[in-house]
Amino acid sequence: MSEARKPPTRVALVLKGYPRLSETFIAQEILALERLGLAITIVSLRHPTDRHRHPVHQEIQAPLVYLPEYLWHEPLRVLRGWWQARRLPGYRRMRRLWLRDLIRDRSPNRVRRFGQACVLAGETAAADRAGQGALAGIGHVYAHFLHTPASVARYAACALERPWSVSAHARDIWTIPDWEKREKLAGMQAAGAAWAVTCTAYGAAHLQELSGGSPVDLVYHGLDFSRFQPNPEAASSRDGSDPADPLLILSVGRLVAKKGYDDLLRALAALPPDLHWRFVHVGGGAQAAQTATLAEELGLSDRIDWRGAQPQQAVLEALRQADLFVLASRIAEDGDRDGLPNVLMEAQSQRLACIATGISAIPELIRDGETGCLVAPHSPDGLAAAIGRLGRDPAERARLAAAGEARVRSAFAMERGIDDLAARFVIGAGPASGAPDPGH
Template sequence: MHVGYVLKKFPRLSETFILDEILGQQRLGARVTVFSIHRPDDGRFHARLAELAGPVVYLPQRKSHESIEALADRLDLVRASREGLWSEFEALLAARRRDVWSVLEAGLDVAARARALGVGHLHAHFATIAADVARVASTVARVPYSFTAHAKDIYQDGVDADRFARLARGAEFVVTVCDANREHIATTLAPDSAEKVVRLYNGIDLATFSPSIRRPDATPLVLGIGRLVEKKGFDDLIRAVAALRRQGVTLACAIVGDGEERAALQSLAAEIDAGVEFTGALTHDATRGLLARATLLAQPCVIGADGNRDALPTVLLEALGCGVPVVTTPIVGIDEITGGSEAGVLVPPRDPHALAAAIRELLADPARRASLVQAGRARAERLFDLRRNSATLNGLYLRSTSLAEATP
């Protein structure tokens, strides 16, 4: 079985779950080719990229005259799929997309390479341009496609429900990462494709994220990990830590990540004397090393002003796996991670006072921390095992390719 992954940009430091998924399919015997619409610009990458066996195909970025020449070279593909391609063109125009030609051109590029390589199924991550390109490529190459919907692509202001519904109708199946997402898609975005939507949690490597790596610092360390953007709620964490310091609580706090709000968050931390360390973006291994030293992980996620939010933060899964207690908020699928208060402490979003109180109580209660650690590891093993979840996805791909081969 040969699966082609269509991604906007690969690799990305903040999307370890995609690399984990691809490597999981590879371990199960699938051939995987990655089609990346754009080249990466993070500047640093995960060491596990070296494990990738299949090629990464970066789609060409052409000038206008080059695009015309490339189209002329692919007239056979265009003729063979002209009705379907025209339908895609009309749909993109009707949606008033400014990137109509980019989507069609990228779709043709993926289709040509997919046919040449013998790809039997295309899968995109995020219901954005990657899924659009996968749909066009599917139409041209006549192979099935699917996509994974995450969070910004279904909740953020400006999400086009008609476009999402069309993507879902054409897909062999739609994966999403939590039950809350599945309900939102089934009731709001694509009710006529509800039966196609599969909830499949992201998984983690339970051997890599194991309690055996824990080496907690002598001074309690509170960690926050993620991109420095509004939906992570790190301003609330900074305010909570400042309040705890004023109360005389001994602790260190580090926030791992980078992003558009870094300057504002650093300014806030300095202004209120929070004493928070900003490490910047780190590799996965370096982040794991910090997680091993942490007393607890604080992820006070919020719904952003633009509707964007986290659905299933991978770092919470990793914390549960390696035995780090978590304090977080019940946004979207987070409650599914912790099982309510079973494996985490939940506080209301945008409430730094409640966050500070929860952190203080947990730092002072080693028995409660131990209970959360035990429950968290059990949930990770039951729900978020990468190998088990990879096998489920692999089964979906096998079914899709088998059906395609059986169709004349």
């Protein structure tokens, strides 16, 4: 192995928050790369808010460093970090980058990112001098998400004069201004960044237009199928005709604007009275109260089970009990949208027929009429028609579910993406998960 291709001693993986139930794709990546020999220190900009953890979080061995969530929470730590950072060889360039960004984004968040980056760079330098600590030996800074985490990673890596890379996803791509995306992506090699990836072809095409020629590569997250074994239960024959055994409709997702749960509730309210159903929702979110209020206004409350955020095993059990999975994603007013929701892959892995909207990267997974059903966004009537049609037709649900499972297990296994990242980090090939993929 040449010196230029020597793997980093340790990678600082910068996240907005850790652990998060909605970001299992990041946790599975961390664990898989650890098992391939990559030394990782998780750097989180925020403390966790979820009450539960997934099993994968308990298996991760990486040390965890929380940066000051708000600079005024830990003023002495911020001051000490800035004092240490300003002695670094790349500090002046870091400060120029930040001031150029601040002119275009005069916000408290931009100041906070600079302060967090100073703490990360300063504490990394101090750990290197001491030869110990979770941040000692950092050779590469890697951010998940192109917005806040990438800003902190970029500033800190600049001060440390070490390479940085980014994995972009969904909200981070569509809610930050184009100038910021260009600044981070264009000429990344010259800025000391090793590479940029994103998890959908839809997102990659957009970012490549702004990158100034620097490549932005597609790397699907996929699923760790050792955690999503095939569903041992036979497909349900429920058709909504029996009020004592109603059709079970499931959705998993955060209660936020881009998930379109108001559209889904209105679709449920429009279903014919002779179709008997129950709806189960798994997930938290900022719009939980107003969504529950809308359900009550529509007269649906007694037919809905709001389960809140749940660990992975509970989600898996819900998928195995359901007859139909529905996700009504749409583009929110601020531009936020889904990329390729992992919950759709999880549902298909359990041989569950899926109805989703044909936006963003969802058609990269679901082929309408072949591996699932796609409807237009913002269309309660379209959702209601699809739910009614598939709800009454167990044979059609079974056909779509079987085709969806076959496709997701053949084309969206986690190992392919992990192998790509392993090559980028120059670590050895090997089993990326704790058990073989049962779908192969």
